Amino acid sequence: MLLLPLQLFCLARGSNHPPPPPPPTDAENASPVGELAPRVTTAVAPRRFVASAPVPLVLEDDLERLGYLKSVVKETLRLHPPIPLLVPRESLSTVQLLGYEIPVKTRVIVNAWAIERSTNSWERAEKFWPERFITSTSADFRGQHFQFIPFGVGRRGCPTVSFAMPIVELSSANLLYRFDWRAPDGSRAEDLDMSEASRLTAHRKSSLVLVPVPCIGI
Numbered sequence: 001m002l003l004l005p006l007q008l009f010c011l012a013r014g015s016n017h018p019p020p021p022p023p024p025t026d027a028e029n030a031s032p033v034g035e036l037a038p039r040v041t042t043a044v045a046p047r048r049f050v051a052s053a054p055v056p057l058v059l060e061d062d063l064e065r066l067g068y069l070k071s072v073v074k075e076t077l078r079l080h081p082p083i084p085l086l087v088p089r090e091s092l093s094t095v096q097l098l099g100y101e102i103p104v105k106t107r108v109i110v111n112a113w114a115i116e117r118s119t120n121s122w123e124r125a126e127k128f129w130p131e132r133f134i135t136s137t138s139a140d141f142r143g144q145h146f147q148f149i150p151f152g153v154g155r156r157g158c159p160t161v162s163f164a165m166p167i168v169e170l171s172s173a174n175l176l177y178r179f180d181w182r183a184p185d186g187s188r189a190e191d192l193d194m195s196e197a198s199r200l201t202a203h204r205k206s207s208l209v210l211v212p213v214p215c216i217g218i
């Protein structure tokens with residue numbers, strides 16, 4: 001979970017929120033950097049107020065308009081699955097797989113991290129390229145597309161997929177809508193070290209420190 005907002009905020013932009021650029025015509029050259037926050041702001045117009053919180057908020061029914069944000073969340077889950085190795089399985093019978101015999105009761109550990117970076121399934125597999133989910137693939141994370149399994153798959157798949165995603169999208173959208181995110185030392189998003197420490201769940205190797213700058217006048 002931790003890496004999700006962190007990669008998202010690496011894509012936030014400066015404070016003056018001009019209108020978003022026109023959609024890229026050449027996906028090869030499209031860069032997500034700097035596009036996310038204005039896209040959220042534009043999609044959420046007219047601004048939303050709720051009685052219990054007299055500030056503009058992104059609400060759940062705004063999410064359907066946040067297609068690019070959804071692609072960024074998906075691309076983050078692809079490159080940084082929060083559980084890189086799925087829950088261990090055990091084979092129920094002896095099977096032949098790619099010329100190997102897998103005996104009954106073999107413990108099987110599925111490497112979601114490697115699968116989601118495989119060049120067999122993904123174009124420009126190592127590149128953070130959210131546009132792929134708009135222009136080049138319809139792969140979804142609900143267990144029907146085995147090349148994209150951040151929530152696992154089958155009976156032991158994550159039972160919360162239907163509510164975990166809206167929560168991630170909604171909280172991220174609100175943090176992007178209400179704040180600009182700056183590196184304290186002025187470093188650029190492209191220079192940040194996004195490598196992971198190998199643990200049971202995915203964590204950044206080096207801490208990400210960002211300064212939230214409230215957006216005035218939204």
Ligand code: HEM
Binds near residue numbers: 149151155157158165
């Ligand atoms: C973006 C958020 C989340 C991601 C990416 C995620 C991912 C996963 C993955 C990969 C598995 C293992 C699935 C497998 O081996 O096939 C799993 C299992 C599980 N997750 Fe999540 N999860 C998320 C959020 C949550 C939340 C919020 C909860 C609880 C409130 C939760 C509860 C569980 C439980 C109980 C299991 C074990 C299911 C079983 O073994 O039968 N997950 N999750």
